[in-house]
Amino acid sequence: MVRLRELTPIHVLFCVTFLVSGLTLNALQLLLYLLLSRVNRRLYRSLNYYLVYTIYAQLLFLADWWSHAKLNIYCDPALLKNMGEDHSLIIMNHHYELDWLYGWMVGDRCKLLGNCRVYVKKMLQYVPIIGWAWRLSDVVFLERNWEKDKDNLSRKLNELLDYPSPVWILLFPEGTRFSAEKHAASLEFAASRGLPLLQHHLLPRTKGFSFTVSRMDPEKIRTVYDVSLVAGVPTGSTPPTLTSAIYGRQTEAHMYIRKFALRDIPKDEEGSAAWLLQLFQEKDRLKESFLQTGSFSAQSGLPSYPCHQVQRRWYSLALVCVLNLAVHIPISLLLISGGFYTRLVMVVVFSLSWLAMRKFVNITKISKSSEYGKKKE
Numbered sequence: 001m002v003r004l005r006e007l008t009p010i011h012v013l014f015c016v017t018f019l020v021s022g023l024t025l026n027a028l029q030l031l032l033y034l035l036l037s038r039v040n041r042r043l044y045r046s047l048n049y050y051l052v053y054t055i056y057a058q059l060l061f062l063a064d065w066w067s068h069a070k071l072n073i074y075c076d077p078a079l080l081k082n083m084g085e086d087h088s089l090i091i092m093n094h095h096y097e098l099d100w101l102y103g104w105m106v107g108d109r110c111k112l113l114g115n116c117r118v119y120v121k122k123m124l125q126y127v128p129i130i131g132w133a134w135r136l137s138d139v140v141f142l143e144r145n146w147e148k149d150k151d152n153l154s155r156k157l158n159e160l161l162d163y164p165s166p167v168w169i170l171l172f173p174e175g176t177r178f179s180a181e182k183h184a185a186s187l188e189f190a191a192s193r194g195l196p197l198l199q200h201h202l203l204p205r206t207k208g209f210s211f212t213v214s215r216m217d218p219e220k221i222r223t224v225y226d227v228s229l230v231a232g233v234p235t236g237s238t239p240p241t242l243t244s245a246i247y248g249r250q251t252e253a254h255m256y257i258r259k260f261a262l263r264d265i266p267k268d269e270e271g272s273a274a275w276l277l278q279l280f281q282e283k284d285r286l287k288e289s290f291l292q293t294g295s296f297s298a299q300s301g302l303p304s305y306p307c308h309q310v311q312r313r314w315y316s317l318a319l320v321c322v323l324n325l326a327v328h329i330p331i332s333l334l335l336i337s338g339g340f341y342t343r344l345v346m347v348v349v350f351s352l353s354w355l356a357m358r359k360f361v362n363i364t365k366i367s368k369s370s371e372y373g374k375k376k377e
Contacts, residue, residue, distance in 0.1 A: 005248025022129035053114035084110025173204035204274035
């Protein structure tokens, strides 16, 4: 028997709600930006937080409530208690389709999901809803042209650190998502330069990280968190993909989180690059240890921390319920009372929503040759 969560009509209903509400929220963002960004920027950012959160919450719902994703966090208990109290830089490996969503789960539990920002490719600012929301929210868009990017990065960092509430700046130093082909190229490059050969990660790109830490005011941002993520373990478990989340299939992820003081990271380019390379060697040992033993610490030589499963919050569930009612009650009334052409328009809208959903899923997909954290034979 097909489960309710696997029915395509249900997925299309959610997608219609996301498109209608998302475009409406984009319009509200633009209106507030035009009215407030020059006269009261702090007020604009405070209001924009809730608009961004409402968009994010619909995707967070897929993990927390629809698929009941399980997130195991390994860290010092004091770290988890204080996480989210100030501006922070988050360093994370980029290996899975859902790594961003697992990161959002942590951000929501720390009560700052609406202020989670990331370095992304410039082309993404043109993607409706998510890209447009980012464009109006001081997200750092990069062109992969350092001469252009460094000025933009410096300006955006100053803007983000001026936010009235804590901001997380997420950085994927690998620069792109892990795949077997990219890993082979990374190993070849590292070998040619005499750099560390990483078994489970791509060689990190140090320039952006070095520039970031050199421009950060230690009075405004004190903390750097390193997140090592492993998902899709053991072999045969539900793959950590957006398709799994949409179909309501529970995925499980494991995060090992460490805290560093920004003042302890070298500010010069050579020193910060060496620090990051050392960090990724440790991350490599952490992942190897987990894949082999089910423990981050058993073989890595790094501290052993207890596992925490932080309670999910109900806000994303409530928002999704309200938004779906707000969108689909009027649509249902139109279908009942409307004529042929009204119903034809609704069919077109639903068909386009289905196509948009498939497009979004395909954007997040990674090559079949990519690693889902399979345990070595």
